[in-house]
């Protein structure tokens with residue numbers, strides 16, 4: 001049996017969007033989204049450095065289907081920066097749906113990166129908004145703190161985890177995706193597309209049980 005990965009002081013666990021609206025009962029529920037919480041709580045105990053991301057939209061956000069008369073959730077639009085999926089209203093700033101899951105236990109998380117807070121642009125990635133040029137500042141934070149390897153878990157595998165992985169790679173970080181600590185939405189084969197893309201960028205895909 002392969003030896004387990006023991007996270008070092010240069011490793012960071014990024015927990016993506018583990019918020020009420022992305023879990024069953026929420027406005028944009030990812031199937032089984034709540035089921036990853038116990039595994040993520042356990043993972044947090046293995047990492048000295050943990051960062052949380054939080055989807056954090058103003059009312060009337062461009063990614064909301066309700067902002068586009070006649071359009072429905074899960075359709076796409078051509079935004080000025082490219083294709084944008086439309087979603088049900090979700091993770092509106094300062095609402096219960098935008099709060100982290102109450103059963104997520106990660107008191108030592110050092111940073112919360114809020115994203116999607118500009119009305120006119122969405123942000124799937126923890127590193128860049130959906131124009132792929134506006135930085136969130138996370139890459140600079142990680143580099144300044146000497147963190148070189150990024151482990152990703154959370155929601156949703158085929159959107160915010162995927163784009164965070166791609167951008168982490170683009171920013172020069174080693175990328176590890178803990179796949180069974182993620183859940184996907186799976187729009188038009190987006191989970192399979194994500195698995196292909198992760199292989200293309202050379203991301204390591206592991207199970208939570210592979211972390212010591």
Ligand SMILES: [Zn+2]
Pocket residue numbers: 055056057063090091116
């Ligand atoms: Zn969002």
